């Protein structure tokens with residue numbers, strides 16, 4: 001069983017040496033890859049000196065880095081972790097256990113149980129809870145920490161998930177894509193520290209928060225179209241009913257509709273509502289068919305590889 005530790009890095013010279021050393025100690029049999037995302041500091045040199053294999057990704061952004069890590073590194077199990085020394089290398093056994101036992105395809109180290117005083121910045125816990133609540137409601141899942149950067153994947157899970165995120169919306173995408181494909185995600189608890197003095201987080205609360213919400217919105221629209229357009233349809237129908245109350249009452253009492261504009265508005269809203277429901281149904285069946293095709297392709301792919309072996 002080969003294990004690869006993947007560390008996406010942007011300007012982490014202060015901590016990367018220790019992270020590589022800690023993981024070499026915790027997982028002596030693993031290969032450690034540091035992905036240098038156009039660092040202008042000494043991250044790459046320090047990582048190489050500490051014994052990591054350094055690869056470069058020139059497109060700037062964590063999403064690009066994660067996609068390229070899965071494409072360019074081959075292993076049975078992948079461990080992904082930040083280069084900022086906030087995650088505990090010794091917890092890697094706990095993280096890998098459900099994967100080795102065959103209980104999970106992806107494991108996530110949840111940071112919300114054991115963390116230092118200023119591990120999290122304002123709004124980050126709130127944003128995390130909000131996004132988790134939406135996803136758990138949509139997929140009937142039980143995710144508590146969606147933005148954790150400390151994760152493990154089986155080779156199959158990594159192969160099944162196409163990553164289109166460019167930046168810090170990658171964790172949201174990884175989770176949603178996995179849930180959509182029926183992969184099993186298990187959370188384990190691990191301590192979360194704070195960045196040492198002089199080391200700065202690359203996450204920008206405002207713009208990255210908007211990016212995550214946008215990603216969530218776009219993914220719900222494409223992956224749960226019946227919920228999305230069905231919800232929209234219900235909202236339009238309720239508005240149509242409200243607009244139609246007066247014309248309807250007039251018709252019942254006078255056998256004639258005086259408030260024509262309201263009647264026209266109500267009729268238009270009902271048409272839009274039906275249109276939205278139709279769109280949801282069509283997209284939903286296209287999605288189901290696509291999922292079947294994907295499964296068939298995967299099966300074929302697996303058979304070909306077995307023949308090769």
Ligand SMILES: Nc1nc2c(ncn2[C@@H]2O[C@H](COP(=O)(O)OP(=O)(O)O)[C@@H](O)[C@H]2O)c(=O)[nH]1
Pocket residue numbers: 007008009010011012037060061062065081082083084149200201202203
């Ligand atoms: N911002 C940013 N981070 C990157 C990039 N490429 C890799 N990273 C790494 O992604 C990891 C997570 O970023 P970090 O700033 O720690 O985010 P936080 O853990 O949410 O504070 C770190 O190891 C970064 O070095 C990039 O292009 N931009």
Ligand SMILES: [Mg+2]
Pocket residue numbers: 082084086149
């Ligand atoms: Mg970090």
